[in-house]
Amino acid sequence: MARGRSRTRRAVSAAVTVLxxxxxxxxxxxxxxSAPPPAVDTGxxxxxxxxxxxxxxPMLGITTGWGPSAAQIERAVRLVRAMPLxxxxxxxxxxxxxxxxxxxxxxxxxxxGGVIVFDQNVGASRALRNxxxxxxxxxxxxxxxxxxxxxxxxxxxxxxxxxxRFPTFMSAGAADRDRVTRAAARGSxxxxxxxxxxxxxxxxADVTAGPGDPTIGxxxxxxxxxxxxxxxxxxxxxxxxxxxxxxxKHFPGHGSAPADSHVTLPVLDRPLSGLRRIxxxxxxxxxxxxxxxxxxxxxxVRAVDPRxxxxxxxxxxxxxxxxxxxxxxxVVSDALDMxxxxxxxxxxxxxxxxxxxxxxxxxxxxxxxxxxDGIVAAVRSGALPLRRLQQAAARxxxxxLHQRALTREARDTTGPRPPGSARGASWRLSxxxxxxxxxxxxxxxxxxxxxxxxxxDDVARLGSAFRTYGVDVVEPPPAAPRRRGPARGDGRPATTxxxxxxxxxxxxxxxxxxxxxxxxxxxxxxxxxxSSTAPVKIAAYGDTTGAMRAVVQVLLGRExxxxxxxxxxxxxxxx
Numbered sequence: 213m214a215r216g217r218s219r220t221r222r223a224v225s226a227a228v229t230v231l232x233x234x235x236x237x238x239x240x241x242x243x244x245x246s247a248p249p250p251a252v253d254t255g256x257x258x259x260x261x262x263x264x265x266x267x268x269x270p271m272l273g274i275t276t277g278w279g280p281s282a283a284q285i286e287r288a289v290r291l292v293r294a295m296p297l298x299x300x301x302x303x304x305x306x307x308x309x310x311x312x313x314x315x316x317x318x319x320x321x322x323x324x325g326g327v328i329v330f331d332q333n334v335g336a337s338r339a340l341r342n343x344x345x346x347x348x349x350x351x352x353x354x355x356x357x358x359x360x361x362x363x364x365x366x367x368x369x370x371x372x373x374x375x376x377r378f379p380t381f382m383s384a385g386a387a388d389r390d391r392v393t394r395a396a397a398r399g400s401x402x403x404x405x406x407x408x409x410x411x412x413x414x415x416x417a418d419v420t421a422g423p424g425d426p427t428i429g430x431x432x433x434x435x436x437x438x439x440x441x442x443x444x445x446x447x448x449x450x451x452x453x454x455x456x457x458x459x460x461k462h463f464p465g466h467g468s469a470p471a472d473s474h475v476t477l478p479v480l481d482r483p484l485s486g487l488r489r490i491x492x493x494x495x496x497x498x499x500x501x502x503x504x505x506x507x508x509x510x511x512x513v514r515a516v517d518p519r520x521x522x523x524x525x526x527x528x529x530x531x532x533x534x535x536x537x538x539x540x541x542x543v544v545s546d547a548l549d550m551x552x553x554x555x556x557x558x559x560x561x562x563x564x565x566x567x568x569x570x571x572x573x574x575x576x577x578x579x580x581x582x583x584x585d586g587i588v589a590a591v592r593s594g595a596l597p598l599r600r601l602q603q604a605a606a607r608x609x610x611x612x613l614h615q616r617a618l619t620r621e622a623r624d625t626t627g628p629r630p631p632g633s634a635r636g637a638s639w640r641l642s643x644x645x646x647x648x649x650x651x652x653x654x655x656x657x658x659x660x661x662x663x664x665x666x667x668x669d670d671v672a673r674l675g676s677a678f679r680t681y682g683v684d685v686v687e688p689p690p691a692a693p694r695r696r697g698p699a700r701g702d703g704r705p706a707t708t709x710x711x712x713x714x715x716x717x718x719x720x721x722x723x724x725x726x727x728x729x730x731x732x733x734x735x736x737x738x739x740x741x742x743s744s745t746a747p748v749k750i751a752a753y754g755d756t757t758g759a760m761r762a763v764v765q766v767l768l769g770r771e772x773x774x775x776x777x778x779x780x781x782x783x784x785x786x787x
Contacts, residue, residue, distance in 0.1 A: 272603045278541030279452075279504040280610035284617075288609035291354050292602050299323040301587035303605040305563070306358055306573055307580040309333065314343040316350035319357070322584050325608055326358025328575065329409070330370055337373040337407060337631045344408035355612035356619075358573075360411040360459075363404060365396075366430055366736070366754060367722060375403050376634040379642050379754020381416050382737060384443035385434030385777030386753055387644035393443050396641040397450025397458075398626055399634025404456050406628035410615055411457035413507060413544075415447040417494040418467035422778065423739040427474075428467040430737040430753065434777035435467075437490045441497035448503055453626045455619035457611060459544055460498045462509030463533060464522060465491025473510040473552035477521060484515040496537055504611055505542040506533065508571060510552035521553050524562060529570035542607045547576040554578065564590040572604035639758030646762040647774035649741055651748035653787035656769040657731055658715040661686050666719025666727065670735050670755050674719060677760040681768060686714050717767075718746070721755065733763055742782035749783070751776065 270286050280288075292300060302323035309315035309327055312335050319327060327347070334340050344359055351357055361370050366380030378400055384393040397415070404412055419440050420432035433443035444460060451458035462473075468491055469478035482491065495506060508529055510521040516532055517525040523545045533539050548554075548562045563574050563583035567590075577583035590596035619627065651657060661684045664671045675685040718729035722736045726743040731750065734741050738751035750766060751774070752759045766772045775786045 272599065272606055274603060274607060274610065275540040278499075278502055278539070280614040284613040285606065285610040288355070288606040288613060289602070291609060292605040295323075295605070297588055297591060297598075298584065300601055300605055301584045301591070302580075304567065304572065304574055304587070304601065304608065305577060305580050305583055306360065306575045308576050312339065312343065314347040314350070316347050318580070319347065319351050322580055324580060325573065325605070326360060326411075328413075329359065329361045334371055334373065337371065337375055340371070341407045348408065355609050356410050356616050358411055358608065358612060359409050360413060361404065361409055362413045363400065364414045364416055364431055365400070368431060371404070371407070374631040376400065376632055376638050377756045378634075378638045379645065379752070379756050379759045380430035380736065381414075381433050381443070381447070382430040382777055383641050383645035383753040383759075383774075384415075384447060385432070385436075385439050386647055386751065386774040387641060388439055388442065388775065388777070389644050390442060390446040392641055392644045393446040394450040394453070396634070396637045397447040398453040399450075399629075399637030401451045401454035401456035402626065402629040403631055403634055405454050405619065405622075406630055409456065410612065411459060411505070412451060413459045413461055414451075415444050415458060415460065416462075417444045417460040417498060418462055418465050419490050419494060420467040420778065421470075423737075424470055425467050426470065427472045427478075432467050433494075435779065436777065437493035439777055441494045444494040445497050445501045448498055448501065452504075452618060453622060455615060455622040455627060457504055457615050459505040459507050460495055460503050461507035461544075462511075462546055463495055463506050464509075464511065464513060464516075464528065465495075466509045466511065467491070469511055473546070473550055475551050477510060477512050477519075477552040477556055479512045479514060480522075481514045487513075487515060492532075492537065495533075495539075499537055499539045499541075503539075503541065504614070505544055505573075506539060507544040507546055507575075508533070509546050510550055521556055521562075523548075523553065523571060524556075524565040524569050526569040534570055542573060542611050543571050544573040545571045545575050548574060548583075549576050549578045561586070563587055564596055567596055567600060567604060572607045635758065638756060639761065642752070642754055642756065642759040642762040643765070643773075645753050645774040646759070646766055646772050647738070647751040647753075647776055648766055648772035648787045649738070649749045649751060649776060649780070649783045649785060650746070651731075654769060654771045657748045657767045658683060658717065659713055660684060661711060661714040663688065663711070663714040663716050664719065665716070665729065666733075667721045667724075667735075667755075670719045670721055670760075673755060673757055673760045674717070674733070674763065677757070677764040680761070681764050683764070683768075686711055720744075731767060735759065738776060738778065738780050738783075742780040 274285050303325045306326045365378030416431045418428045418432045420428050420435045434440040448458040469480050471478035508523045513522050517527040522528040545566050553562050563577050716729035717731045718727040719733050720727045720740045731748040732744045732746040733750045735752050735755040741749045752763050772787045
C-alpha cells in the first residue's frame with residue numbers, strides 16, 4: 213500500500229483463545245442493497261441515527277471467532293448507534309498526514325477512525341512516540357485509536373531510526389519454522405507497541421508467482437501455498453502476542469498479478485480453482501486461525517468480477533471473502549488513492565462503493581473530508597444503508613476494544629519493548645533462513661581475506677560481519693590509468709587485478725541481475741542466483757546485520773539450514 217513504488221521499495225495467539233477456529237456458518241451476510249434504507253434523523257442538532265433503527269440485533273450480524281468477544285462487539289454496537297451520522301462516517305476512515313506533528317486536529321475534526329504513519333512522519337523514534345501520545349490524548353474515543361504502519365521487514369520498513377531491522381518476509385518461508393517466525397513478528401510488534409502503534413499492515417499473505425511478479429517478490433513468504441500459509445499464520449500469532457493487530461494482505465492475492473496496483477489495475481486471470489488452491493490458501497489458513505483483519509487489494513479478478521477493482525467488488529468482498537472463506541472480521545481497503553482505483557472509479561466515489569461492497573475500513577481516500585461527506589450523503593439519499601455503515605464502524609470499534617485487552621494481557625510478558633530490543637529475534641530468523649544453493653555444504657568457502665563488490669550499503673554490512681569473525685576485507689582495486697595506443701584500443705580503463713589470495717564475494721540486491729565471483733550472495737529474492745556462474749551461491753533474503761552474520765557463518769563452514777521458498781531456474785537444491 214502506499215504512494216508509489218519508491219515507498220514500496222523502501223521500505224495469530226496473544227492468548228491461545230484468540231485463535232479459536234471460525235465457527236461453521238459464522239460468515240456475515242450483508243443487507244440486500246436493493247432493500248429500502250431505514251429512515252435517518254440527520255438534523256444539524258447533533259442527534260445520531262440511533263433512534264432510526266430498532267435494537268432487535270445487538271450485534272448487527274457481527275459474529276465472534278476473529279478476536280473480539282460477544283460483549284466487546286455488543287458494546288461497540290451500542291456506541292456506534294449513539295454516534296451522529298457525520299462522526300459515524302468519519303469513524304470508518306484511516307488517513308495519512310503530512311509532517312512530523314501529531315494530526316490531532318484532523319482526526320478530531322473529521323472523527324477519523326485512525327491514521328497511518330509513513331516515512332515522512334518519522335524522525336527519531338522517541339519523537340514519534342511523543343507525537344502519537346499527544347494524538348491519543350487529544351482525541352476522545354471509547355476505544356484505542358487505530359494507529360497503523362506498513363512495517364513488513366525487508367524493502368517495506370517505514371520506521372527505521374533505532375528500531376530493529378528485519379529481513380524480508382521470504383525469510384520466514386525459507387526458514388519454515390513457526391516458532392522462529394512467530395518470535396520475529398512478536399519482537400517487531402513489541403517495538404511498534406512501544407511507539408504507540410496499534411496495528412501493522414502485515415503479514416503479506418500473497419503467494420508470489422516468481423520473477424514475473426513486479427510488486428510483491430520477497431515480500432511474500434513463498435510461491436508454495438502451504439509454506440506461505442504456515443508463515444502467515446505464525447507471524448499473525450506473533451503480532452497478537454504483543455497486542456498489535458495484524459492485517460493480512462492483499463486479498464485475494466497480489467503475487468500472481470503481473471502489474472503494480474500503484475500505477476494501474478492489475479489483471480488477476482487465474483481461474484477460480486487456481487485461486488482457491490494457491491492464492492487464497494494463506495488467507496484461508498489465517499482466517500481459520502482467527503485472523504482479526506484482512507486487507508483487500510485493488511485487482512481485476514476476472515474469475516469473480518471482471519474489470520472491477522476487488523476492493524470495490526461485492527462479489528469479491530462479500531461473496532468470496534465473507535461467504536466463501538467465512539471471514540467475520542474487519543475488512544480493510546488498500547490505499548484508495550492508488551491509481552488502480554482512482555483511474556477506474558474517480559477520486560470521490562470509491563469510499564461509498566467500498567462500503568457497499570462490504571469493506572469496513574477505508575484507508576487513505578484522496579480527500580478524507582470529501583470521503584466523509586460522500587458517505588453522509590449516500591446514507592441520506594439511501595444509496596448506502598445505515599446498518600452497513602454502523603456494522604463497519606462497530607467492527608473496528610470491537611477490534612480496538614479487543615486490542616486494548618490484548619495489550620493489558622501482554623504488558624508484563626510480551627508487551628511493549630524499546631527500539632533495538634528485537635535484534636536477537638531478527639538474527640535468529642535470518643540464521644534459520646540462510647540457504648546455500650551451490651557449492652559443498654558445511655565447509656569453509658573463503659580464505660583469510662575477501663574482496664567484496666555490490667551495493668555500497670550491503671558491502672559495508674557484509675564487510676563488518678566478516679571483520680567480526682576475523683576475516684580481513686580488502687579494498688576494491690583502483691582503476692589503472694587509462695591506456696593509450698594499440699595495447700588497449702577500446703578506450704576503457706584497465707583495472708588493477710585483485711590480490712591473488714582474496715576470495716571474491718559479490719552481492720546482488722533488490723532486482724539485482726547476475727553477478728560473478730567466487731561467491732555470490734543474494735540479499736533480496738534469490739532468483740538472480742540462477743543465472744550466476746559462481747561456484748558458491750547463498751540466498752540471504754535480507755541485508756540486515758543479522759542476515760550478513762548468517763551469511764558469513766555459512767561461508768566459514770556452518771551448515772545453511774534454510775531451503776528455497778521459490779523455484780529458481782538453474783538451481784534445484786539447498787544444503
